[in-house]
Amino acid sequence: xxxxxxxxxxxxxxxxxxxxxxxxxxxxxxxxxxxxxxxxxxxxxxxxxxxxxxxxxxxxxxxxxxxxxxxxxxxxxxxxxxxxxxxxxxx
Amino acid sequence: xxxxxxxxxxxxxxxxxxxxxxxxxxxxxxxxxxxxxxxxxxxxxxxxxxxxxxxxxxxxxxxxxxxxxxxxxxxxxxxxxxxxxxxxxxxxxxxxxxxxxxxxxxxxxxxxxxxxxxxxxxxxxxxxxxxxxxxxxxxxxxxxxxxxxxxxxxxxxxxxxxxxxxxxxxxxxxxxxxxxxxxxxxxxxxxxxxxxxxxxxxxxxxxxxxxxxxxxxxxxxxxxxxxxxxxxxxxxxxxxxxxxxxxxxxxxxxxxxxxxxxxxxxxxxxxxxxxxxxxxxxxxxxxxxxxxxxxxxxxxxxxxxxxxxxxxxxxxxxxxxxxxxxxxxxxxxxxxxxxxxxxxxxxxxxxxxxxxxxxxxxxxxxxxxxxxxxxxxxxxxxxxxxxxxxxxxxxxxxxxxxxxxxxxxxxxxxxxxxxxxxxxxxxxxxxxxxxxxxxxxxxxxxxxxxxxxxxxxxxxxxxxxxxxxxxxxxxxxxxxxxxxxxxxxxxxxxxxxxxxxxxxxxxxxxxxxxxxxxxxxxxxxxxxxxxxxxxxxxxxxxxxxxxxxxxxxxxxxxxxxxxxxxxxxxxxxxx
Numbered sequence: 117x118x119x120x121x122x123x124x125x126x127x128x129x130x131x132x133x134x135x136x137x138x139x140x141x142x143x144x145x146x147x148x149x150x151x152x153x154x155x156x157x158x159x160x161x162x163x164x165x166x167x168x169x170x171x172x173x174x175x176x177x178x179x180x181x182x183x184x185x186x187x188x189x190x191x192x193x194x195x196x197x198x199x200x201x202x203x204x205x206x207x
Numbered sequence: 208x209x210x211x212x213x214x215x216x217x218x219x220x221x222x223x224x225x226x227x228x229x230x231x232x233x234x235x236x237x238x239x240x241x242x243x244x245x246x247x248x249x250x251x252x253x254x255x256x257x258x259x260x261x262x263x264x265x266x267x268x269x270x271x272x273x274x275x276x277x278x279x280x281x282x283x284x285x286x287x288x289x290x291x292x293x294x295x296x297x298x299x300x301x302x303x304x305x306x307x308x309x310x311x312x313x314x315x316x317x318x319x320x321x322x323x324x325x326x327x328x329x330x331x332x333x334x335x336x337x338x339x340x341x342x343x344x345x346x347x348x349x350x351x352x353x354x355x356x357x358x359x360x361x362x363x364x365x366x367x368x369x370x371x372x373x374x375x376x377x378x379x380x381x382x383x384x385x386x387x388x389x390x391x392x393x394x395x396x397x398x399x400x401x402x403x404x405x406x407x408x409x410x411x412x413x414x415x416x417x418x419x420x421x422x423x424x425x426x427x428x429x430x431x432x433x434x435x436x437x438x439x440x441x442x443x444x445x446x447x448x449x450x451x452x453x454x455x456x457x458x459x460x461x462x463x464x465x466x467x468x469x470x471x472x473x474x475x476x477x478x479x480x481x482x483x484x485x486x487x488x489x490x491x492x493x494x495x496x497x498x499x500x501x502x503x504x505x506x507x508x509x510x511x512x513x514x515x516x517x518x519x520x521x522x523x524x525x526x527x528x529x530x531x532x533x534x535x536x537x538x539x540x541x542x543x544x545x546x547x548x549x550x551x552x553x554x555x556x557x558x559x560x561x562x563x564x565x566x567x568x569x570x571x572x573x574x575x576x577x578x579x580x581x582x583x584x585x586x587x588x589x590x591x592x593x594x595x596x597x598x599x600x601x602x603x604x605x606x607x608x609x610x611x612x613x614x615x616x617x618x619x620x621x622x623x624x625x626x627x628x629x630x631x632x633x634x635x636x637x638x639x640x641x642x643x644x645x646x647x648x649x650x651x652x653x654x655x656x657x658x659x660x661x662x663x664x665x666x667x668x669x670x671x672x673x674x675x676x677x678x679x680x681x682x683x684x685x686x687x688x689x690x691x692x693x694x695x696x697x698x699x700x701x702x703x704x705x706x707x708x709x710x711x712x713x714x715x716x717x718x719x720x721x722x723x724x725x726x727x728x729x730x731x732x733x734x735x736x737x738x739x740x741x742x743x744x745x746x747x748x749x750x751x752x753x754x755x756x757x758x759x760x761x762x763x764x765x766x767x768x769x770x771x772x773x774x775x776x777x778x779x780x781x782x
Contacts, residue, residue: 145316146320152483153476156482158473166472173312179320187510187517191510
């Protein structure tokens with residue numbers, strides 16, 4: 117059963133710059149956790165917590181913020197386009 | 208990873224709290240009452256969002272793909288943060304420090320941006336094509352039975368020791384509560400057998416709906432216990448500053464066997480590569496496990512997954528606090544002694560709770576860990592059973608199996624998997640389960656290129672991916688075999704880090720194997736493309752962007768592959 121390429125057999129249109137922005141938002145938390153040599157130290161302490169510990173715990177919240185922002189951006193970058201009913205795979 | 212000899216040092220130096228004080232009646236009663244409540248909820252879950260029939264993998268194995276943001280959040284959280292996490296991460300912090308334990312924090316932070324990237328695509332294509340497992344996707348995408356089997360077997364084998372480790376978590380609680388652990392083997396293991404029999408029964412009847420409901424209780428208990436512990440305990444043992452100093456002093460004390468310090472509360476220059484590769488390697492591997500994929504595919508829409516990527520870090524914060532409890536235990540001079548009279552770091556968190564809390568609250572904490580074992584054990588056994596049914600039984604043994612027949616096979620397979628896990632824990636050394644789990648992490652990461660790259664590109668050749676996988680599996684297993692741990696006197700499979708070739712630094716074996724996997728797959732793709740035909744791709748581009756209201760092939764496709772001659776490797780004609 118081969119299918120005929122139809123008008124919708126392709127990716128829905130997307131706003132490229134916004135997609136790149138979402139990618140950057142997702143990459144930031146990952147990049148922030150790579151330089152272990154830099155953040156693996158005790159000072160400056162915060163309420164008795166070594167920098168090593170509170171820096172990483174801070175990134176839990178920042179990561180949630182960046183990921184949520186990426187969610188808002190990707191929804192705008194590529195709004196969902198419903199599939200046509202006649203498309204291959206329609207039951 | 209865990210060094211009992213460290214504990215011997217502490218034991219001699221410190222004023223031990225009250226280790227192994229016999230049966231803690233109040234705590235045990237609380238534990239049993241909560242367990243019974245959870246069991247009743249598990250059985251009643253079959254009625255929740257009830258479909259017309261439970262007799263399909265779509266309903267039994269994926270909860271009808273009906274879970275919204277919050278249910279998915281609890282389910283994924285209940286799935287990924289297991290009882291073993293609650294036992295092992297603080298134990299590693301307690302015994303050897305930041306590199307072995309705290310890497311779990313960056314690991315669970317970077318996991319979510321990573322899954323945000325690809326999981327919504329896997330959801331869409333699975334929703335459209337009726338895929339239940341990642342091997343289903345690989346089968347449809349590359350038209351390769353061999354590659355699909357490799358992915359299925361890897362997932363299945365990597366999950367088994369993970370289920371066994373959940374039992375180790377329950378055992379730790381029972382041992383500290385004063386039952387299990389000693390006496391004859393029957394009395395010792397009976398509580399564990401009862402717990403798992405009840406779990407098996409409600410998983411059988413309710414499928415994925417059971418852990419989805421129980422996950423609420425699990426998380427409520429765990430959040431309660433950890434928040435109370437983190438607020439209350441530091442004031443009791445002299446504040447956070449003192450806790451970090453005490454932990455550091457303890458770990459800097461030379462180990463009696465190796466003559467070197469056991470660890471540090473920071474990451475030393477020699478271990479930075481290990482820390483980063485452990486964090487990123489584990490994060491990439493996390494959503495390759497069948498149980499993570501099962502929980503994700505049970506979500507009702509594409510955006511449910513993405514929203515979850517933004518709210519799941521709440522668990523990472525919890526995990527960080529939990530990890531720090533390992534150092535709180537150092538400062539509190541907790542002395543975890545097993546029922547056999549030997550020091551056992553795995554018992555440090557239950558022991559800390561028993562020593563420092565009133566009995567009734569210790570009971571709640573024990574229940575949190577025990578229920579924390581039941582949720583992931585249920586999801587893992589369902590995921591392993593789905594993988595077996597779809598990608599081994601139906602694919603290779605009974606291609607004509609009906610939807611009802613598949614559901615039946617999967618239910619039985621979920622029982623067999625659990626029986627196997629119980630047998631494993633009762634007959635073999637616990638260390639074997641831990642070693643195999645480390646190995647499972649190395650193996651499961653090797654399915655990453657076929658699954659995740661496949662979601663974006665068909666550039667990789669199916670045979671190149673299969674050979675890349677095989678080379679990486681051999682490299683990873685062989686390298687892990689060569690890792691000895693002098694402190695625990697383990698000759699093989701003593702840890703998950705080894706020297707990275709070329710760079711010469713200590714790194715996570717799974718990560719090195721993944722790089723080898725990708726390089727081999729890429730090089731062979733260029734070569735094989737000229738000689739060996741590609742398989743047929745049954746997916747279309749639009750599949751990767753579908754959402755809940757889009758038309759589907761069917762909710763479940765009993766004959767998912769419309770090409771009959773895949774074994775011969777000839778590409779399907781396409782226009």
